[in-house]
Structure formats: structure tokens, C-alpha cells
Amino acid sequence: MTVLGIIRDHLDSLLHPSARQDAMTSARHRAFIAPRLFGSLAALASLPVYLAVRGAPQEIEVMVFAWLIAPILISYFLSRTGRFESAQILSSLSLAAVVLAVCINTGGISSFAAIWLIAVPLEAALSASRRVVGTAVALALGCALILVSVEAFGMLPPSKVPADISSLFEALGIASATIYASALAFGAEALARTSKKLLDEEEERYRLLTRNISDVISRHGRNGAVQFISPAAEALIGAPNASLLEHGLFDRVHVADRPAYLTALSEAARSGAERSVEFRLRRETVQEGRARLAAAEFIWIEMRCRPIDGASHTKGDGEVVAVMRDVTDRKQQEQAIIAARMEAERAGASKSRFLATMSHELRTPLNAIIGFSEMMLHEQELQLDAARRQEYAKLINESGQHLLSVVNGILDMSKMESGNFEILPELFSPRESLVSCCNLMVLKAREGGIDIVTRAPADLPQITGDPRAFKQIVLNLVSNAIKFSDRGGKVTVEACIEGSRLVMRVIDTGVGIGADDLKRIGDPFFQAGKTYQRRYEGTGLGLSIVKSLVALHGGELRVDSKIDEGTTVAIALPIVFSPPLADSSSNIATLAPLPRAEPQDMQVKKRA
Numbered sequence: 001m002t003v004l005g006i007i008r009d010h011l012d013s014l015l016h017p018s019a020r021q022d023a024m025t026s027a028r029h030r031a032f033i034a035p036r037l038f039g040s041l042a043a044l045a046s047l048p049v050y051l052a053v054r055g056a057p058q059e060i061e062v063m064v065f066a067w068l069i070a071p072i073l074i075s076y077f078l079s080r081t082g083r084f085e086s087a088q089i090l091s092s093l094s095l096a097a098v099v100l101a102v103c104i105n106t107g108g109i110s111s112f113a114a115i116w117l118i119a120v121p122l123e124a125a126l127s128a129s130r131r132v133v134g135t136a137v138a139l140a141l142g143c144a145l146i147l148v149s150v151e152a153f154g155m156l157p158p159s160k161v162p163a164d165i166s167s168l169f170e171a172l173g174i175a176s177a178t179i180y181a182s183a184l185a186f187g188a189e190a191l192a193r194t195s196k197k198l199l200d201e202e203e204e205r206y207r208l209l210t211r212n213i214s215d216v217i218s219r220h221g222r223n224g225a226v227q228f229i230s231p232a233a234e235a236l237i238g239a240p241n242a243s244l245l246e247h248g249l250f251d252r253v254h255v256a257d258r259p260a261y262l263t264a265l266s267e268a269a270r271s272g273a274e275r276s277v278e279f280r281l282r283r284e285t286v287q288e289g290r291a292r293l294a295a296a297e298f299i300w301i302e303m304r305c306r307p308i309d310g311a312s313h314t315k316g317d318g319e320v321v322a323v324m325r326d327v328t329d330r331k332q333q334e335q336a337i338i339a340a341r342m343e344a345e346r347a348g349a350s351k352s353r354f355l356a357t358m359s360h361e362l363r364t365p366l367n368a369i370i371g372f373s374e375m376m377l378h379e380q381e382l383q384l385d386a387a388r389r390q391e392y393a394k395l396i397n398e399s400g401q402h403l404l405s406v407v408n409g410i411l412d413m414s415k416m417e418s419g420n421f422e423i424l425p426e427l428f429s430p431r432e433s434l435v436s437c438c439n440l441m442v443l444k445a446r447e448g449g450i451d452i453v454t455r456a457p458a459d460l461p462q463i464t465g466d467p468r469a470f471k472q473i474v475l476n477l478v479s480n481a482i483k484f485s486d487r488g489g490k491v492t493v494e495a496c497i498e499g500s501r502l503v504m505r506v507i508d509t510g511v512g513i514g515a516d517d518l519k520r521i522g523d524p525f526f527q528a529g530k531t532y533q534r535r536y537e538g539t540g541l542g543l544s545i546v547k548s549l550v551a552l553h554g555g556e557l558r559v560d561s562k563i564d565e566g567t568t569v570a571i572a573l574p575i576v577f578s579p580p581l582a583d584s585s586s587n588i589a590t591l592a593p594l595p596r597a598e599p600q601d602m603q604v605k606k607r608a
Contacts, residue, residue, distance in 0.1 A: 016082030027194040028084060031126060031187050036071035036091070043068050059105065067098040088127040089135050096120050096139040100146060107159045108151040109144065112173030117143055119177060122184050126191065216324040220305070224250050224265050227319070236299075236326060238284035254280035254298055264305055269318035274306040278327065300331040365399035372396050423552050425577045428467040430502055431460040434495055437474040441482060449487035452478070455494035463502050464577040469549045476546050477506040477569055484567070485510035501555075501572045513561040546571070553577060 019029045047065060051057065057065070074094065078087035096117070103111040117140045124136030150156050211231050219228040226249050229241055237244065237252065244252075253261050257279035264277035280298040305322035372392040375382060379389060438454045445452050474493070481491040485508045492507040550557045550571050561567035 016079055018082040019084075023198050024195060025084075027191060027198075028126075028128070029078060029082075031191055032084070032087065032091075033075045033078060035183055035187065037075045040068045040071045063101055063105075064098065067094065070094040070098075085127060085129050085132050088124055088129065088132040092120050092124050092132070092136040092139055095123065096136075096143050100143040103143075103147050104150065105157065105159070106169070108156045109147040111147075111159075112170040114144075114147065115173055115177045116180075119180050119184070122181055126184065126187055214325070218249070218322045218324065219308070220265050220320045220322060224262050226250075233324075236283075236324075237281065249281075252282040254282070256280075261303070264303065265320050265322070268305045268307055268320045272307050272318070274304060276302065276304045278302050278331075299326055299328045301325070302327045365403040368399040369396050369403075372399075423466045423469060423577075425464050425466055427462050427464055428470070429460070429462050430470060430495060430504075431456045431458075433467055433471050434474055434493065434504070437471055437478060438493055440475065441478045444479070445482050445491065448482060448485070449489075450482055450485050451490045452482075453490060453492045455492065457496065460495060460502075461497065461575065463573065463575045465553055465573060469553070470573075473546050473549050473571065474504070474506075476543065477571075480543060481506050481508035481510065481567070481569075484508065497575070498572070500575055502575055503570060503572045505568060505570045507566065507568045509566040512563040512565050512567055513559070543569075 015026060015029050015033075019025045044065070071091065071094070074087055074090050077090065078084065081087075099113055099116040099120070102113040102116075103109065106113060108114075120140040120143075121133060121136040124133045127133070213230070214232060216233045216236055217228075217230040218226055218233070220226055225246050226244055229244050229249065231241060233239075233244055233249075234241055239248075239252070250258065250261070260277050261279050264275040267273075268275040279301055281301045283297045283299050301324050303322050303324045305320045308319045308321050372395050375384070376389060376392055384392075434456055435454060438452055442452060478491060478493060485491060489509040491509075493504070494507075495502065495504040497503070546569075547557050550573065553573050554577065555571055555573040557572075558570045559567065560570075
């Protein structure tokens with residue numbers, strides 16, 4: 001360790017603990033203590049040599065050597081209290097006092113020591129305090145005024161400097177004052193150099209933080225204009241920092257979030273409290289060498305803003321510093337949680353609807369089967385004739401068939417959802433299957449007073465698919481159309497080839513479906529309207545099964561409907577079957593029906 005290092009360590013040990021917490025304060029305290037402590041000790045150490053050469057000291061010399069104890073005492077005061085300004089004032093006061101005393105005893109204002117009055121404010125300038133400098137200037141001027149007044153009123157005592165050596169004292173006074181002023185100048189330069197070094201280190205530290213921290217730090221005016229933004233913004237937003245200054249950042253905030261963004265900045269500047277806000281910010285991406293802006297590139301930003309320390313809030317011109325970070329992942333997680341909660345609630349509602357529907361659909365035929373079978377068991381007591389027994393047996397059979405269809409529908413739906421439903425593709429004629437299914441539904445349509453019209457060209461080509469699944473699709477759609485049509489209505493079934501697809505439409509003039517319910521058509525066990533207001537029987541599985549079968553064929557299902565205007569269900573199946581690329585949930589949409597084909601060359605109308 002060097003001598004300077006050892007001296008510095010000793011000086012640091014003399015500093016007050018409060019001064020060691022700040023590098024600049026430590027430098028000022030060291031610059032104050034070092035010259036006074038070492039200068040006084042060096043002067044006192046040279047006293048024996050001076051006395052040996054000079055002989056008995058005069059009164060003025062004793063006064064100067066006695067004053068050398070004052071800087072040591074003041075340095076001790078500073079090291080114990082840490083009160084820098086008070087120590088500077090005491091130092092100025094002691095220097096002014098000894099200069100005044102020497103000048104009074106050596107010729108007044110014309111004394112060789114009067115030049116030292118200039119050193120009083122120069123010494124105070126190292127404190128960087130206006131109060132200390134003002135006090136020092138007042139002391140120096142006050143001492144000069146006292147000297148002038150004492151000389152003017154003839155109160156000045158005879159000079160104690162012998163005439164033969166007065167010129168020597170004048171030279172010593174000028175030389176010593178010059179040396180002291182030079183020392184002060186070097187001290188000021190050292191403090192300036194230390195200040196610049198500390199400032200550069202602090203600036204480099206903050207620059208390192210702003211360059212490497214992932215959060216974006218920005219400085220805003222109250223109106224939101226960006227005055228500074230850290231380099232991390234370029235990586236976050238994908239735009240040069242220069243383009244984000246002033247209102248460049250505001251222009252990238254989502255229009256719906258701009259009021260909240262400006263309100264947070266304004267409230268932080270006005271109230272002086274921290275504010276937090278979340279908003280969407282447009283991110284720029286580069287594709288094929290050109291900048292592209294897209295709505296899908298909005299990211300979520302969390303911004304915490306607070307007023308800058310020392311900024312004025314009462315005048316309304318307070319500036320705000322903000323820290324921004326990307327919280328898109330957190331927002332996506334929150335949305336995923338909300339979606340999962342909604343899905344759970346939807347599953348719970350589906351379960352409730354399933355139980356409500358099944359309790360009705362299963363209880364009704366079972367009650368009929370049990371009731372009529374009990375009556376047939378007690379036919380002797382009830383004296384049932386053959387016609388009545390045949391009627392009861394028919395009702396039991398119908399109830400059993402209905403019960404079987406319900407169970408089959410549930411099983412089919414379960415197989416489709418679990419992926420165990422097998423599609424057996426083969427070449428078949430869709431026109432024959434379509435006409436056959438419509439013929440099967442004629443009786444049901446006749447009972448409801450509804451007409452079935454079938455339109456299909458005679459040259460409709462064969463397609464590859466599962467004929468059993470195709471018939472189930474047609475039967476379910478036609479059955480639904482008949483069930484939801486009022487007496488006197490009409491159900492139209494048409495088919496045609498459009499491109500590489502077979503398009504079939506089932507159009508009815510029934511009650512229609514509301515816009516809210518239309519979004520959920522095709523969900524298992526869902527039925528339009530509230531369960532307790534249903535006018536029509538059914539489990540709500542018909543269209544769900546159709547949707548799944550169409551999806552398994554790689555087709556598309558579309559539904560268009562309005563209340564009291566009827567419903568159009570259109571399905572499009574590929575002529576050549578290929579495995580589907582998407583799940584069933586992606587193949588239903590509440591869109592306009594597929595474009596109608598030209599009138600077909602065959603029309604079959606079956607009246608009630």
C-alpha cells in the first residue's frame with residue numbers, strides 16, 4: 001500500500017459516519033480536514049527550529065503560533081459532529097480573527113497581513129454553500145471596516161514590527177497568502193476532479209442499468225409527452241427510441257386505453273402519488289424486409305409512474321418517471337383462467353340440462369311402459385278386451401322404441417366425443433339415400449300437417465363416405481325441421497354438387513332460432529329456449545350428432561336462422577372422403593347459408 005493510501009485510510013477513519021455514506025461528502029470532509037490538520041501539525045513541529053534560529057518570539061509571533069491550534073480543534077469538531085457548514089464558518093471566523101489581530105498590531109489596513117483577508121472568502125468557496133460564502137465575505141469586509149475605522153479614529157497602536165525588517169514581513173505575508181491561495185485552488189481543482197469522476201461513475205452505472213434492464217424507464221411531461229426513454233424500449237416495442245419521443249409512444253397505445261394512460265400520468269403529476277395502469281401497446285414486427293403493423297401485435301403493458309423528486313406539483317408542470325414491463329403472458333394466463341372457469345360453468349350447466357332433459361325423456365316412456373304393463377298384468381280385474389290389450393302393447397312398444405332411440409343417441413354421442421365412433425367409407429348414391437330418408441319421414445310430416453319437398457338432380461354422382469352416417473345426418477335434420485315447423489309449414493330438402501363437394505340444405509318454415517341460441521347450436525344436450533319453456537320433446541343430441549358426423553367426414557356445417565322465419569341447415573361433404581383435419585368444434589358457424597344452386601331437374605313433393 002502506498003503512503004497516499006495509508007494517509008487516505010487514516011483520514012477516512014477520522015470522518016464522521018454520516019459523511020462516509022456519500023462519496024462526494026467524504027471528499028469534501030477530507031479536503032477540509034487534511035490541509036488544516038497536517039498544515040497545523042507541520043507548523044507546530046517547526047516551532048523549535050524557528051525559535052532556535054529566531055530566538056525569543058515577539059507577541060505577534062506567539063499569536064500566530066497559538067492560532068495554529070484552531071484548525072486542529074475545528075477538524076476535531078467536524079470529525080465528531082459531521083456538521084460541515086458549521087466547521088467552515090468556524091474556520092472562516094478563526095482566520096478572520098487572527099488576521100484582524102495581526103493587522104491591528106502591525107500597522108492596520110496597511111499591514112502585511114491585511115492581504116490574508118482575501119483568503120477568508122476563498123477558503124469558504126470550497127464549502128459549495130452560499131450561506132458559508134456569504135458569512136465569510138461579511139467577516140472579511142467587517143474586518144477591513146474595523147481596521148479602517150480604528151486607523152481613522154487614531155486608535156491604532158504602534159506597530160510591533162521593527163522598521164528594519166518590515167519589508168521582510170511584507171514579503172512573508174504576500175508569499176504565505178499566495179501559497180495558501182494556491183493550496184485552496186489545488187483543493188478546489190481536486191474537488192472538481194473528484195466530483196466529475198463520481199458523476200461519470202454514477203452516469204455509467206445508470207447507463208448500464210438502462211441498457212441491460214428488461215423494464216423500460218421513461219420520463220414524461222404531464223401531457224404524456226416522452227422526454228426520455230431507455231434503450232430497452234426498442235427491444236420491447238420494435239421501434240427506434242427516437243420515434244417514441246414526444247407523442248410517439250402515445251400514438252402506439254390502443255385507442256381504447258389512451259384515456260387510462262393519460263389519466264395515470266396526469267394523476268401522478270398532480271397528486272404526487274404513485275399510479276399504476278395496464279394498457280395495450282402496438283408492437284412493430286418486420287416481415288420480408290418491410291415494417292408491418294397489425295392489430296394482432298398489441299401487447300399488454302403494466303406501467304407504474306410517480307412524480308420525479310423535487311418536481312413541482314402545485315404549478316401543474318410536474319414531470320413523471322415511469323417503469324413499463326410486458327405483462328402479456330400474465331394477461332394470457334388470466335384470460336385462460338377466465339376461459340377455463342367459463343368452460344367449467346358451461347359444463348356444469350350442460351350437466352344440469354342433461355339431467356333435466358334425461359329425467360324427462362327417460363321417465364316418460366318408462367312410466368308408460370310400467371303403467372300399461374301393470375294394467376295388462378291385471379287384465380282380469382280390469383276386464384280388458386283384446387283391442388285394449390293390443391292398444392296397450394302398441395304403446396309399450398312405442399315407448400320402448402323411443403327409449404331405445406334416446407339411449408342410442410347418447411351412446412353415439414359418447415363414442416364420437418371419445419373418438420371411438422368408426423366411419424366405414426364406401427361408394428354410395430347420395431340421391432337414393434336422400435329420397436329414402438324423406439320417404440321414411442313422410443308419415444311423421446303427415447301427422448303434423450307439413451309438406452316435404454325434395455329437390456335433387458337425377459345425375460347426382462356417387463360419393464365416398466359412410467352411407468349409414470349419411471342417412472343418420474339426413475334423418476336428424478329432416479326430423480328436426482318437421483318437429484320445429486307449425487302445421488301448414490313446409491320442409492325443403494335439396495342437394496347439388498358445388499366444385500368438389502356435395503352440398504345439402506334442409507330448409508324449414510318453422511319457429512326459428514334466436515341469435516343468442518344460434519351461437520350454441522350443435523352443443524351436446526343444448527336446446528334453444530329455456531328448458532322449462534320447451535314446447536318440443538327431444539334430448540338436444542340430434543344436431544350435435546349431425547355436427548360430429550359431418551366433421552368426421554371432413555365436411556362443414558352452417559346454420560342460418562331467424563325467429564318466426566325458419567331455419568336453413570347446410571352441410572357440405574367432400575365427394576372423395578378424406579380424414580378430417582380439424583375437430584368438430586371448428587366446423588360449425590352461424591353464417592349465411594351456402595349459395596343456392598340452380599333449380600334441379602327433379603322435384604318430389606309429398607303432401608300431408
